[in-house]
Amino acid sequence: MGCALSSGHGLYPVVDAMTDDEVRAAIAASHLGGLPPELIGSLIAEARRVHIPAGATIHREGETEPHLELVVRGLVRVHVSAPDGRMMTVRYCRRGALIGTPTLYAVGMERPFGIQALSDSELLRLRPAILRSLADQDLRVARALLGETSERVLSFVAELSGNAFATVRQRLARHLLDLASERQRGPELIAPLTQQELADAIGTVREVVVRVLRELREEGVVRTGRHGIRIHDPERLFGAAVPWGGTNVPDRHAPGN
Helix, strand or coil: CCCHHHCCCEEEEECCCCCCHHHHHHHHCCCCCCCCHHHHHHHCCCCEEEEECCCCEEECCCCCCCCEEEEEECCEEEEEECCCCCEEEEEEECCCCEECHHHHCCCCCCCCCEEEECCCEEEEEECHHHHHHHHHHCHHHHHHHHHHHHHHHHHHHHHHHHHHHCCHHHHHHHHHHHHHHHCCCCCCEEECCCHHHHHHHHCCCHHHHHHHHHHHHHCCCEEEECCEEEECCHHHHHHHHCCCCCCCCCCCCCCCC
16 A cells, blocks of 8 residues: 555454454444444455554555555544644544545545554554445445545534634643644654643643643643653543544444434
């Protein structure tokens, strides 16, 4: 596929969803979860479980090959970048997230985004040709992919409103994740800024930032120090960044939904 995912990362044998409990749980949490077991078995034929270390690039901007991955474990981000090198995260992905659905049919188009693992992650890499073939043959598969694509569109719109109307805690958590991941060079996530700089960046005062950081420290999510703010639990910090721990569209598999 010509991307970082296919080299330098650990590959497991071809997956049997009926015996891999983590994969089965991830599928159940995705838009593929409503399909019958025999159809799911066909969809993941020749799929491989891939280990991605924290900080590693999974796909780079400018790639043209189709891809589809299912997040089994960990936290992954999709980001865009400006010519001056600044980055903005447009999506965070946890267990059950499908990554790359639009690329299945965007033949030859360059991707305007990159994909990176924020924490040690496990992905199920599916074969795009198998997905497309089954979608052509079975309306249930086509509907599952359409449901995923529709949710992505709604999520991106909700992301815009979330950026505008989020609480201070949500804005702070999101800014820390974005800043730390932009500078990540290994497994550690550190946002190199002072509390005053953080307050200025999210449009509040230092006293409020101090209070929110104290809460996050007490929860074991972050630690503050001379060199910045170290993120101990990126998945929990992501949960603090948005109301439903996913995008601003409620997780249809979350308790109470």
